[in-house]
Amino acid sequence: MLDTKKDFPLLKRKISGKDLVYLDSAATSQKPVQVIEAVKEYYENRNANVARSVHKLGEEATEAYENARKAVAKLINANSEKEIIFVRNATEAINLVAYSYFLPIAPSGGKIISTVMEHHSNIVPWQFINSHGMELEFLGIKKDFTLDTENLGRILSPETKLVTVTHASNVLGTVNDPKEISGMAHDNGSLVMLDAAQSVPHMQVDVQDTGCDFMAFSGHKMLGPTGTGILYAKEEHLESMEPFMYGGDMIKEVSLEGTTFNGIPWKFEAGTPNIAGAVGLHAAIDYLEKIGLEKIRRHEAELTEHALDEFSRLGGVEIYGPKNADKRGCVISFNVKGVHPHDVASLLDREGVAIRSGHACAQPLMKRLGVGAVARASGYLYNGKSDFDALVEGLKKVKRVFGV
Amino acid sequence: MLDMYAEEILERYKDPVNKGSIKNTAAEAHETNPLCGDSLDIYLKIEGGKISGAKFNGFGCAISQAAADILLDTVKGKNVKDVKMLSKGSFLSALGVSLSPARLKCALLSWHALMMALERAG
Numbered sequence: 001m002l003d004t005k006k007d008f009p010l011l012k013r014k015i016s017g018k019d020l021v022y023l024d025s026a027a028t029s030q031k032p033v034q035v036i037e038a039v040k041e042y043y044e045n046r047n048a049n050v051a052r053s054v055h056k057l058g059e060e061a062t063e064a065y066e067n068a069r070k071a072v073a074k075l076i077n078a079n080s081e082k083e084i085i086f087v088r089n090a091t092e093a094i095n096l097v098a099y100s101y102f103l104p105i106a107p108s109g110g111k112i113i114s115t116v117m118e119h120h121s122n123i124v125p126w127q128f129i130n131s132h133g134m135e136l137e138f139l140g141i142k143k144d145f146t147l148d149t150e151n152l153g154r155i156l157s158p159e160t161k162l163v164t165v166t167h168a169s170n171v172l173g174t175v176n177d178p179k180e181i182s183g184m185a186h187d188n189g190s191l192v193m194l195d196a197a198q199s200v201p202h203m204q205v206d207v208q209d210t211g212c213d214f215m216a217f218s219g220h221k222m223l224g225p226t227g228t229g230i231l232y233a234k235e236e237h238l239e240s241m242e243p244f245m246y247g248g249d250m251i252k253e254v255s256l257e258g259t260t261f262n263g264i265p266w267k268f269e270a271g272t273p274n275i276a277g278a279v280g281l282h283a284a285i286d287y288l289e290k291i292g293l294e295k296i297r298r299h300e301a302e303l304t305e306h307a308l309d310e311f312s313r314l315g316g317v318e319i320y321g322p323k324n325a326d327k328r329g330c331v332i333s334f335n336v337k338g339v340h341p342h343d344v345a346s347l348l349d350r351e352g353v354a355i356r357s358g359h360a361c362a363q364p365l366m367k368r369l370g371v372g373a374v375a376r377a378s379g380y381l382y383n384g385k386s387d388f389d390a391l392v393e394g395l396k397k398v399k400r401v402f403g404v
Numbered sequence: 405m406l407d408m409y410a411e412e413i414l415e416r417y418k419d420p421v422n423k424g425s426i427k428n429t430a431a432e433a434h435e436t437n438p439l440c441g442d443s444l445d446i447y448l449k450i451e452g453g454k455i456s457g458a459k460f461n462g463f464g465c466a467i468s469q470a471a472a473d474i475l476l477d478t479v480k481g482k483n484v485k486d487v488k489m490l491s492k493g494s495f496l497s498a499l500g501v502s503l504s505p506a507r508l509k510c511a512l513l514s515w516h517a518l519m520m521a522l523e524r525a526g
Contacts, residue, residue, distance in 0.1 A: 340442075341440070341465075342510065346465075358441070359438075359440070372441025372464075373440050373442075402414065
């Protein structure tokens with residue numbers, strides 16, 4: 001098991017006089033001192049605007065920003081750093097693809113396939129494209145909380161322009177097989193978008209291996225600062241796409257009569273970017289790579305197994321997700337029978353245990369599961385088995401208070 | 405101030421006295437809290453300008469359900485005109501439960517539904 005808690009200053013906090021047990025990393029991760037220091041160092045020594053400055057600081061800031069892009073490209077094994085676009089968050093990355101690739105072709109028809117296990121961020125942008133003429137269809141899930149990929153074969157057709165699917169569910173923990181999905185989609189001439197917000201922070205993701213055309217993820221869920229989203233897209237797609245936003249930095253030449261746009265990736269990054277955020281993200285990637293994503297994945301699998309064991313021993317807890325720790329991430333959604341998840345989360349908070357409660361930005365999935373809301377505990381590399389033990393002790397208290 | 409999970413609140417949650425529905429109501433309203441998937445229906449019976457009967461149905465957290473039950477207790481038998489004047493603040497202080505900002509919405513779900521129902525009653 002990994003022992004990294006010491007690197008995370010916030011995890012030393014007390015909540016209600018008790019040691020904080022942070023089990024909400026699927027929402028956002030805590031930051032190691034290495035990331036916090038990198039952002040501080042950047043502002044103290046190198047802060048300047050990128051791309052246009054000829055002075056020393058400007059050069060250093062540009063270099064820092066572009067080095068972060070290279071680090072992202074290397075992390076996910078992109079062919080070139082040109083394929084990495086910095087945005088605010090994974091939602092914006094998905095919107096960029098929706099607006100720049102699909103909106104212009106939407107009036108000519110075709111179909112987009114998404115799934116019922118998606119975060120709202122991978123549903124709502126496609127409903128927007130749907131309103132401009134493309135059909136939208138959703139793939140279901142099976143009883144074992146895995147994606148119904150058999151049915152994908154039936155609903156795919158030459159009309160399908162995009163299959164967009166989460167790599168790892170932010171509710172069920174289910175890890176989908178992007179290679180299988182990409183293979184089926186590409187055989188039908190469809191593109192593939194992967195929402196990797198819950199996978200890239202937790203496992204080695206190789207875009208060559210997944211075969212996806214587009215991939216969205218978030219720096220803040222992988223130890224980096226907030227405001228650091230990433231879009232990966234194959235170079236050929238980026239070259240053909242319209243800009244997303246217009247303004248400074250994304251141009252090559254501007255006259256009052258018209259503008260020629262900058263090359264990729266800058267064509268998609270209008271305005272001053274989140275330079276300090278990129279520097280922090282770079283430090284986060286260095287931190288993750290130093291430990292090794294394979295090790296992180298194994299650590300989390302052990303945590304998941306332990307948590308699922310303890311939950312089944314506890315009883316009266318319904319879990320929404322696969323039972324096998326190898327097939328899922330460390331995101332465990334559950335309900336204590338007879339207790340609303342908000343009450344579960346409120347009572348756990350008194351014990352210093354922070355979990356999520358609500359619909360987890362996946363209302364269609366809640367409907368499919370037949371619940372209004374769930375409680376969700378999610379772990380990361382800094383959590384230990386003792387964190388999940390504290391959760392289970394807290395749940396015992398919840399059951400006592402409610403007499404269930 | 406009462407604790408959110410005081411015995412009184414939990415009792416109301418487990419055994420609400422005003423849960424149910426009323427047929428041929430003078431007014432009813434449905435309110436949801438999309439944040440937590442809570443949903444609540446309120447049914448009112450109005451006779452001679454007075455609320456002669458009030459029930460609620462739905463599901464939600466302990467505080468939303470208990471607050472609904474307590475709210476209906478306080479408005480039964482009162483003049484519609486007076487109940488319409490019941491502000492959020494005075495309901496919350498009558499409830500007397502210490503609530504975090506995130507849980508205020510839960511406690512006020514029934515108040516919103518009640519006000520909507522009264523509006524509809526004219």
